[in-house]
Amino acid sequence: MRSGPARHGDGRRPRPVRDEFEHPGHVAEKPAVPVNIPKMDTPFSKLGLCDALAFTVQEKGYTEPTPIQVQAIPLILEGKDVIGSAQTGTGKTAAFALPIIQRLAGHGAMRCLILEPTRELALQVEEAFHKYAQFTDLRVTIVYGGVGYGKQTEDLRRGMDILAATPGRLLDHLEQRNCSLDKINILVLDEVDRMLDMGFLPDVRRIVQKCPADRQTLFFTATLPPEIEHLASWALRNPSKVEIGRKHSAADTISHCFYPVVASQKFDLLQLLLERTDFKSVLIFCRTRMGADRIAARLVQKGHSVGVMHSDRNQRERVEALDSFKSGKIEVLVATDIAARGLDIRGISHVINYDVPENAEDYVHRIGRTGRAHHTGEAFTLVTEDDVRDARSIERFIGASVERKKVEGFPYVYSALFDQKILDDAVPKTSTSRLHRGARR
Ligand code: ADP
Ligand code: MG
Numbered sequence: 001m002r003s004g005p006a007r008h009g010d011g012r013r014p015r016p017v018r019d020e021f022e023h024p025g026h027v028a029e030k031p032a033v034p035v036n037i038p039k040m041d042t043p044f045s046k047l048g049l050c051d052a053l054a055f056t057v058q059e060k061g062y063t064e065p066t067p068i069q070v071q072a073i074p075l076i077l078e079g080k081d082v083i084g085s086a087q088t089g090t091g092k093t094a095a096f097a098l099p100i101i102q103r104l105a106g107h108g109a110m111r112c113l114i115l116e117p118t119r120e121l122a123l124q125v126e127e128a129f130h131k132y133a134q135f136t137d138l139r140v141t142i143v144y145g146g147v148g149y150g151k152q153t154e155d156l157r158r159g160m161d162i163l164a165a166t167p168g169r170l171l172d173h174l175e176q177r178n179c180s181l182d183k184i185n186i187l188v189l190d191e192v193d194r195m196l197d198m199g200f201l202p203d204v205r206r207i208v209q210k211c212p213a214d215r216q217t218l219f220f221t222a223t224l225p226p227e228i229e230h231l232a233s234w235a236l237r238n239p240s241k242v243e244i245g246r247k248h249s250a251a252d253t254i255s256h257c258f259y260p261v262v263a264s265q266k267f268d269l270l271q272l273l274l275e276r277t278d279f280k281s282v283l284i285f286c287r288t289r290m291g292a293d294r295i296a297a298r299l300v301q302k303g304h305s306v307g308v309m310h311s312d313r314n315q316r317e318r319v320e321a322l323d324s325f326k327s328g329k330i331e332v333l334v335a336t337d338i339a340a341r342g343l344d345i346r347g348i349s350h351v352i353n354y355d356v357p358e359n360a361e362d363y364v365h366r367i368g369r370t371g372r373a374h375h376t377g378e379a380f381t382l383v384t385e386d387d388v389r390d391a392r393s394i395e396r397f398i399g400a401s402v403e404r405k406k407v408e409g410f411p412y413v414y415s416a417l418f419d420q421k422i423l424d425d426a427v428p429k430t431s432t433s434r435l436h437r438g439a440r441r
Helices: 051-059 067-077 092-104 119-132 150-158 167-175 192-197 201-210 226-235 263-276 289-301 315-327 360-367 385-398 420-426
Strands: 082-085 112-115 140-143 162-165 186-189 216-221 240-243 254-260 282-285 306-309 332-335 350-353 377-383
Touching: 051 092, 051 119, 067 082, 067 092, 067 240, 082 092, 092 112, 092 119, 092 186, 092 216, 112 119, 112 167, 112 201, 119 140, 119 162, 119 315, 140 150, 140 167, 150 167, 162 167, 167 201, 192 201, 192 216, 192 226, 201 226, 216 226, 263 289, 263 377, 289 306, 289 332, 306 315, 315 332, 350 360, 360 377, 360 385, 377 385
Parallel strands: 082 216, 082 240, 112 162, 112 186, 140 162, 186 216, 254 377, 282 332, 282 350, 306 332, 350 377
Antiparallel strands: none
């Protein structure tokens, strides 16, 4: 499923449906009493970060900066344009948020804009900025679609230094003159690969054009397809490139395997996997919105506590599902690829691909929802006869073969799936065409 803003034939964005649900956003986390910041000598201060920021991350429990942080923080502090790419879950948010907070120093005008492809990511980044900026007087606010305009307009008028936004809603506010980008001197495009996938390129271009030419621009992304390099050559000036890790690999903290099964037994196998697995919380991916609803309903019938997240759910439902999942109130979240990228939910122990992703690259993003920052995770993928080609595409994409497993005691209906030799003969190994971006079904 590709969720993107619906468009009129002439490329204009449709007027958004007005939903008066107001998400409160996050509240600034300022200490009640002034905190004496000690002199810091940590791996973070060695990167050039001030005592307050080194202290903040220490309080958050970070002891070592991640590789992308080591490389990007000094460059951003120097004022350079940066293209940072690193696997998902490797701390890209702090890699830009910490040096930005240091550069902005204190409260003034709206000087930093961070664009995010989805509402949930915008909320996540807003929350991260609130945390990292707790010992400063910087103000952070957020605008995103699917909710009422009232509170956002008030927040914008009140003024802030850092704005996290999704592109469509920001353009609406700009049209209504609720804010202006005249003073932006740091522009961040986060999760750029996803932004382009979702069809936001025209909106992003319009926003970039409204920012002063004399600015620092930062791109952060998990993958670096040629389209991003192209956009970067237009939007960035002389950028430094920081690329961490093998382009396509998932983090080493994730163990993953395929479970071959015939289509008619998929749900039964899912049910057994859930029974046999000692999971804390599990994220299940389906290909379609309807599929996600159907699986969720069947899991509820089996007594699981389940939430659903996809683009047909309204914002209130999406926020509620995500909050209940984060707080542990529900143990299973069934989602489409809207949840595949960037979402950082602590403690997801398992990802199950009920459907093989349509695009090999999404596999890496989906399973990257577990095994984040030093935690370990497991990912299972159900593979039916129809998915054999896609499964092979995934293996080619990550450059490794994925172990096929069977669940002991499951009454498997026999299929050629279980006979590797028949499969090898049936599927020529050279069928790589679907790997290319854009060649999606
Ligand atoms: P990405 O944008 O690369 O997918 P995030 O910025 O969302 O990743 O970070 C993933 C998680 O890692 C977050 O929970 C964050 O708090 C944590 N994190 C970031 N930097 C560090 C660090 N240096 N040490 C430990 N945890 C970190
Ligand atoms: Mg991110």
